[in-house]
Amino acid sequence: xxxxxxxxLERVGVPxxxxxxxxxxxxxxxxxxxxxxxxxxxxxxxxxxxAVLDVxxxxxxxxxxxxxxxxxxxxAVGPGIVVDLRGLDRVLEISSEERWARVEPGVVxxxxxxxxxxxxxxxxxxxxxxxxxxxxxxxxxxxxxSRALGYGRTADTVLSADVLWGDRAAASGEVExxxxxxxxxxxxxxxxxxGRFSRQVxxxxxxxxxxxxxxxxxxxxGSEGTLGLVRExxxxxxxxEPRTLLxxxxxxxVEAADAVPALLATGPLVACEGLDSRIVDLxxxxxxxxxxxxxxxxxxxxxxxxxxxxxRVAGLVAASGAIDSRVVxxxxxxxxxxxxxxxxxxxxxxxxxxxAYSGWEDAAVPPDRLGAWLRDFDALLREFGLDxxxxxxxxxxxxxxxxxxxxxxxxxxxxFLVACATRLRVHGGSLSGEHGDxxxxxxxxxxxxxxxxxxxxxxxxxxxxxxxxxxPGVLVDxxxxxxxxxxxxxxxxxxxxxxxxxxxxxxxxxxxAPATGGVMxxxxxxxxxxxxxxxxxxxxxxxxxxxxLAGGLADPAVDExxxxxxxxxxxxxxxxxxxxxxxxxxxxxxRRYRRGRRPRSHYALGWLPRWARLGxxxxxxxxxxxxxxxxxxxxxxxxxxDSRRSLxxxxxxxxxxxxxxAGATAGSGPAPSGLARSAARRRxxxxxxxxxxxxxxxxxxxxxxxPAPAVASGRRVWVWADTFTDYFRTGPGVxxxxxxxxxxxxxxxxDEAACCGLTWHSTGQxxxxxxxxxxxxxxxAPYLESGAPVLGVEPSCTAALREAGIDVRTIAxxxxxLxxxxxxxxxxxxxxxxxxxxxxxxxxxxxxxxxxxxGATVTAVAGCCGLAGNWGVEKGHYEASVAVAEAHxxxxxxxxxxxxxxxxxxxxxxxxxxxxxxxAGVRALHLAELLAGADTAG
Numbered sequence: 001x002x003x004x005x006x007x008x009l010e011r012v013g014v015p016x017x018x019x020x021x022x023x024x025x026x027x028x029x030x031x032x033x034x035x036x037x038x039x040x041x042x043x044x045x046x047x048x049x050x051a052v053l054d055v056x057x058x059x060x061x062x063x064x065x066x067x068x069x070x071x072x073x074x075x076a077v078g079p080g081i082v083v084d085l086r087g088l089d090r091v092l093e094i095s096s097e098e099r100w101a102r103v104e105p106g107v108v109x110x111x112x113x114x115x116x117x118x119x120x121x122x123x124x125x126x127x128x129x130x131x132x133x134x135x136x137x138x139x140x141x142x143x144x145x146s147r148a149l150g151y152g153r154t155a156d157t158v159l160s161a162d163v164l165w166g167d168r169a170a171a172s173g174e175v176e177x178x179x180x181x182x183x184x185x186x187x188x189x190x191x192x193x194x195g196r197f198s199r200q201v202x203x204x205x206x207x208x209x210x211x212x213x214x215x216x217x218x219x220x221x222g223s224e225g226t227l228g229l230v231r232e233x234x235x236x237x238x239x240x241e242p243r244t245l246l247x248x249x250x251x252x253x254v255e256a257a258d259a260v261p262a263l264l265a266t267g268p269l270v271a272c273e274g275l276d277s278r279i280v281d282l283x284x285x286x287x288x289x290x291x292x293x294x295x296x297x298x299x300x301x302x303x304x305x306x307x308x309x310x311x312r313v314a315g316l317v318a319a320s321g322a323i324d325s326r327v328v329x330x331x332x333x334x335x336x337x338x339x340x341x342x343x344x345x346x347x348x349x350x351x352x353x354x355x356a357y358s359g360w361e362d363a364a365v366p367p368d369r370l371g372a373w374l375r376d377f378d379a380l381l382r383e384f385g386l387d388x389x390x391x392x393x394x395x396x397x398x399x400x401x402x403x404x405x406x407x408x409x410x411x412x413x414x415x416f417l418v419a420c421a422t423r424l425r426v427h428g429g430s431l432s433g434e435h436g437d438x439x440x441x442x443x444x445x446x447x448x449x450x451x452x453x454x455x456x457x458x459x460x461x462x463x464x465x466x467x468x469x470x471x472p473g474v475l476v477d478x479x480x481x482x483x484x485x486x487x488x489x490x491x492x493x494x495x496x497x498x499x500x501x502x503x504x505x506x507x508x509x510x511x512x513a514p515a516t517g518g519v520m521x522x523x524x525x526x527x528x529x530x531x532x533x534x535x536x537x538x539x540x541x542x543x544x545x546x547x548x549l550a551g552g553l554a555d556p557a558v559d560e561x562x563x564x565x566x567x568x569x570x571x572x573x574x575x576x577x578x579x580x581x582x583x584x585x586x587x588x589x590x591r592r593y594r595r596g597r598r599p600r601s602h603y604a605l606g607w608l609p610r611w612a613r614l615g616x617x618x619x620x621x622x623x624x625x626x627x628x629x630x631x632x633x634x635x636x637x638x639x640x641x642d643s644r645r646s647l648x649x650x651x652x653x654x655x656x657x658x659x660x661x662a663g664a665t666a667g668s669g670p671a672p673s674g675l676a677r678s679a680a681r682r683r684x685x686x687x688x689x690x691x692x693x694x695x696x697x698x699x700x701x702x703x704x705x706x707p708a709p710a711v712a713s714g715r716r717v718w719v720w721a722d723t724f725t726d727y728f729r730t731g732p733g734v735x736x737x738x739x740x741x742x743x744x745x746x747x748x749x750x751d752e753a754a755c756c757g758l759t760w761h762s763t764g765q766x767x768x769x770x771x772x773x774x775x776x777x778x779x780x781a782p783y784l785e786s787g788a789p790v791l792g793v794e795p796s797c798t799a800a801l802r803e804a805g806i807d808v809r810t811i812a813x814x815x816x817x818l819x820x821x822x823x824x825x826x827x828x829x830x831x832x833x834x835x836x837x838x839x840x841x842x843x844x845x846x847x848x849x850x851x852x853x854x855g856a857t858v859t860a861v862a863g864c865c866g867l868a869g870n871w872g873v874e875k876g877h878y879e880a881s882v883a884v885a886e887a888h889x890x891x892x893x894x895x896x897x898x899x900x901x902x903x904x905x906x907x908x909x910x911x912x913x914x915x916x917x918x919x920a921g922v923r924a925l926h927l928a929e930l931l932a933g934a935d936t937a938g
Contacts, residue, residue: 002038005059005081009041012051016041016081020550021557024543025530026066026082030345030507032359033074033439034486036548037064037082044087046104046231049164053229056081056469057168064471065225067106067137069535070129070509072345072358073438074484075140075224075474083229084530085136091115092232099237100159105136105230108514121237124151127434128342131513136230141436142201142222146341147303149395150270151238153198153434155205155221162232163220166465175228176216178463182456183209189452199364199398199433202441202448203475204460224436225471227464243270244309245334248322249296253390254378255321256298258371260394262319263302267312271303272395275341278351279389283340286578287843290340291333294324300394301341341391346508346576348389348402356388356402358506359413359440360420364398364433373427374399380423384416398433407485414482421447442478487546495553498587499545504577505538511571519570519836522864526883527564534571534581537561541584553588562588564880566868567762568836569799573843582762589764598763601640605870606763609755612650612727619650642878646918648728648910655730656721659737659749715818716746716788720780720808722797723755724910732908732926733793736811739932740791743820750790754779756800762869773804780806789814793928795838795908796869802841810838810908811928812846823933826855828904831896833861833889833916833924835909836868847927856904859896863888865907867915885919893920904930 002018009016022040038061041052056063064078067085076082088106095101096119101112109130112123126145127133133143139161144153151157165175183190183206194200195207201222208219220227250256256274263272277297284290293299300320304312309327317325328334340347349356365373374390381388381403392400405413421431421444431441431448446454461468461476473479511521511534524533531540540549540561549555567582593602604611615622626632626647636643717740725733733749740747757772783790784807792798792808801808815822830851834844844860851858866872866884893916896903907913907924916922 001059001061005039005055005061008055008059009039009052012048012055013045014041014043014048014051014055019557020555021531021540021560024540024548024557025536026069026084027077027543027548028486028507028539029066029069029071029074029076030358030509031072031074031077031438031440032357032486033077033484034548035077035079035484037078037080039081040084041081042084042087046088046162049083049229049231052081052083053164053166053168053469057467062469062472063229065105065136065140065229067134067140068108068129068132068509068512069507070133070137071141071438072361072435073141073432073440075436075438075471076137077439077484078471078473080472085134088136088231089134094119094121094237096121099239100234101237102232102234103135104232105134105139107135109133109135109138110513110515116237117240119237120240122151122240123235124148124157124238125154126151128344129509130342131515132509135233135235139221139230139233140223140225141434142205144199144393144396144398144434146273146301146338146393147271148198148393149272150268150303153221154235155208155218157235158215158217158221159234159236161217161220161230161234163217163228163230165228166467166469167463175464179209179216179219179460180211180214182459182463184211186452186456187211190456193449193453196428197364197366197397197430199393199396200430201364201433201435202431202437203445203453204457206456206460222436224438224474226461226475227470229470242306243303244306244313245328245337246302246304246313246316247294247326247328247337248300248302248317248320249294249324250298250300250322251296253298254371254374256300257374257394259300259319259321260370260397261368262321263300263316264367264395266315266319269302269304269395271301273301273341273392274394274399275299275301275344275391276348276351276389279344279347279391280340282347282351286573289336289845291328291336292326293337294322294326296323301337343510343576344391344400345402346506346510348391348400349506349577350504351389351402352387352404354404355504356404358402359405360401360403360417361440362392362398362400362433362435363420363424363429363431364393364396365424365427365429367395367397369427369429370394370397370399373397373424373429376423376427377401377420380416380419384412384419386416393433396433397429410482410485417441417444417481418447424448437478438474439479439484440481442473442475443481445475445478486542495545498541498584501580501584502538502541502545505535505542505575505579506577507535507539508576509533509535510575511535516574517862518574519568519839519862519864520574521570522566522568522866522868522884522887523564523880525863525887526866526880531561532564534575534579537565537581537584538579541588553591558588564877566836566864566866566871566884568864568868569840570836570864573840586761586764586766590766593764599640600638601870601874602763602765604639604641605873606759606765608759608870609723609727612723613753615650616654616727619652623649640875641873642875644878645873646914648914650727651730653730655726655733656749656751658730658734660751715744716748716786717814717818718783718786718788718790719747719749720754720783720790720792721749722792722794723759724797725793729794729910729913729926732928735926735928735932736791736793739811739928740814740820742932743818745818745820750780750783752779756797756804758796758800759870761800762871773801773806776801777804777806780808789817793926794910795835795842796911799835799837799841810842810846811931812850813842815850815931816846822850822854822931824855825851825930828856829859829896829900829902830856830904830906830930831859831861831892832906833865833909833912835907835912836864838908850927859892861888861892865889865909865912865915867911867918869911872911872915881915882919885915889915890920893922897922906930
């Protein structure tokens with residue numbers, strides 16, 4: 001049947017697929033549930049939705065609409081046709097005077113915000129997934145977000161909707177009349193049962209069908225795609241106003257909950273959010289900076305309009321009962337704290353001793369019952385031997401939590417959820433406060449609502465969708481809550497570790513944001529295809545390791561999903577759950593080719609350090625030969641390199657040889673030595689090349705003084721020569737030595753061969769990579785034990801050793817640790833491309849701080865350069881590589897050089913510099929070259 005449905009959809013112009021790859025990609029959302037669809041449809045025009053319903057009705061199958069797939073309740077997966085609405089992504093019209101926007105359902109929340117911003121307006125509700133969630137998906141779940149206190153829920157913003165009801169035969173206005181008639185039969189019951197508090201989202205919101213407040217478009221909010229498909233929405237906008245953040249500290253989250261009613265009584269708030277200290281501890285443990293927080297193990301983030309903050313803050317603190325408080329003075333600090341809160345779902349999943357999951361995710365109670373409910377909920381967790389990290393919209397009485405369920409005991413999972421729902425009813429709560437009921441909670445609705453309410457739900461469903469065409473198993477005639485649970489682990493065997501890794505992905509979808517301020521996920525930014533996202537790859541690998549794909553890791557779907565993974569490691573730092581797709585890809589490649597023939601590029605590019613070492617004695621001859629086009633074309637063909645790529649030339653003199661001749665290498669061990677030329681001469685070279693004095697500027701010290709040059713005695717640094725610095729781009733290494741000596745340090749260069757194994761690792765040759773890293777560990781051990789820092793020049797290689805637990809530092813880290821002087825860069829514009837591995841493993845904060853201390857104006861480019869080592873030069877990747885570069889890097893460099901032709905382009909990574917040279921004709925500097933102030937290209 002699937003093939004027939006695909007053919008029928010394609011005949012009417014709707015892109016569709018029933019491939020194993022696409023079915024795996026859309027088998028899960030951000031919930032615990034897995035339901036393989038028969039077909040995935042990707043409409044590109046609003047009229048395509050009518051065609052989808054017609055085809056489904058004719059074929060006798062069902063339809064499940066899906067936005068960004070960030071649903072935590074399992075309401076975006078289904079067995080028939082899953083409709084990815086993200087192709088319907090136009091903001092059709094904005095009225096700044098009347099403050100509304102007309103949009104298609106696939107418009108991403110952040111895109112609407114950007115469209116409204118020039119008018120001084122915003123779309124009010126702001127879920128934590130606002131960078132990727134769609135307005136249609138927000139309508140489906142009646143999403144609210146952190147600032148619902150100030151701006152309302154999605155339902156409160158809906159002005160009109162163009163809906164295709166499940167009943168395709170109904171005349172215009174007929175379904176609306178049926179709905180009004182359903183409620184008219186029991187007005188008293190609806191008035192007293194529904195809309196009791198703002199986060200009563202479970203079931204259908206029948207209060208919007210009362211005659212005194214009739215609004216069918218608002219009634220659709222929270223209907224979870226079970227009644228109709230929305231082709232277009234008109235939503236209200238609100239003025240965007242500055243806000244002030246007050247953070248209140250409490251001994252625990254329960255005490256924080258107790259304080260909420262008193263805070264609400266002080267007057268209107270924009271936000272009142274709860275955050276558990278365990279989530280913040282996890283952020284700190286991952287090496288990310290966290291702005292100052294008041295004392296406490298739980299916090300409330302209270303936000304008020306900045307215009308009234310002066311009058312409100314003192315009253316809020318007085319009413320709060322907090323043990324400590326802090327007004328966050330800077331917008332950047334507030335934004336950093338809100339990012340931690342936004343990443344709560346992913347962070348909470350990893351904040352306990354074992355993985356934690358959704359399932360009982362967003363129950364809500366009237367705010368005056370919040371403290372009592374949290375106490376009861378904590379008691380239930382203890383009773384069942386579970387733990388969870390609560391956070392969420394405390395001002396609305398809505399609590400998010402991830403719980404460390406043991407799915408080996410699925411009966412206990414059901415027992416716990418039933419016990420929670422039973423106890424919640426005592427507090428007058430709602431099973432869902434904004435995520436919908438979906439497969440997770442629909443079966444529990446009889447524990448929240450009486451028979452009369454459930455009969456109304458069935459009548460509503462029949463009025464709109466009498467044949468059950470839309471999103472079956474949700475709200476009405478629900479599937480059991482423990483049916484279709486996604487397998488979380490391969491039960492045993494050699495795939496257990498890989499399975500545990502790929503199941504770190506919970507589907508929150510930060511990687512599918514169409515715009516990003518980080519690195520993840522560069523290939524998705526280039527293609528917009530789900531298969532090219534971190535989440536998409538994780539879903540395919542989950543299917544492969546748990547038996548959902550017939551070919552396992554050798555299945556063609558795995559090849560297709562991993563093909564455009566750059567191994568950039570952006571997900572390692574940017575994904576809230578710490579997915580490391582580069583590591584998973586390396587393991588898949590290792591298993592795939594361990595006993596078979598590999599692609600040519602694995603030998604040519606994966607063994608690059610070996611070929612560089614063998615070719616170094618003939619560097620001049622080899623470079624000249626590669627300038628002969630037919631010979632270069634032959635080499636590229638043999639190496640599996642795209643013909644449009646240039647091949648980097650070997651350095652005329654290797655870095656270690658150059659420094660050995662100058663007396664700067666350590667020979668056989670870490671004995672002190674320095675460059676033969678004096679430090680004074682170094683400083684004169686720096687002054688002559690940079691056009692400035694070699695000393696530091698007065699901005700290096702708060703008191704305006706200039707630090708004296710370091711005394712050589714006892715101030716040593718070892719420079720480790722990686723393959724790229726040693727054989728290809730020697731200039732940065734020479735600049736490192738020159739700069740450090742100009743600061744009065746003794747500099748030695750590790751003379752022994754020591755490789756990080758990165759090229760072997762990225763091509764899945766893991767045994768070889770481990771052997772190489774082991775040898776390097778032994779080589780560097782005495783240098784590290786000497787107590788002097790060992791400095792790496794190439795960031796990808798430095799990051800590889802850091803991941804292996806070998807403490808090699810970047811130039812910026814050494815400057816900070818030794819408090820070295822830096823040149824005065826006042827008036828210099830720097831546009832920097834941080835290497836992806838540098839960003840993910842080490843972090844780029846030290847580099848930014850150094851440049852800003854020197855007085856430079858710094859722009860750090862988001863995203864990846866697109867070359868990513870061997871990936872970007874391999875055949876089949878050129879177009880995607882260029883598209884990745886065009887996402888962030890190339891536009892930023894063009895803009896910077898267009899505004900200031902003297903701007904400095906920094907790219908410490910060899911790949912990044914090569915990409916800029918190849919695609920833009922720009923020679924990028926390494927940070928060390930900027931510090932040394934000399935043209936040291938090698």
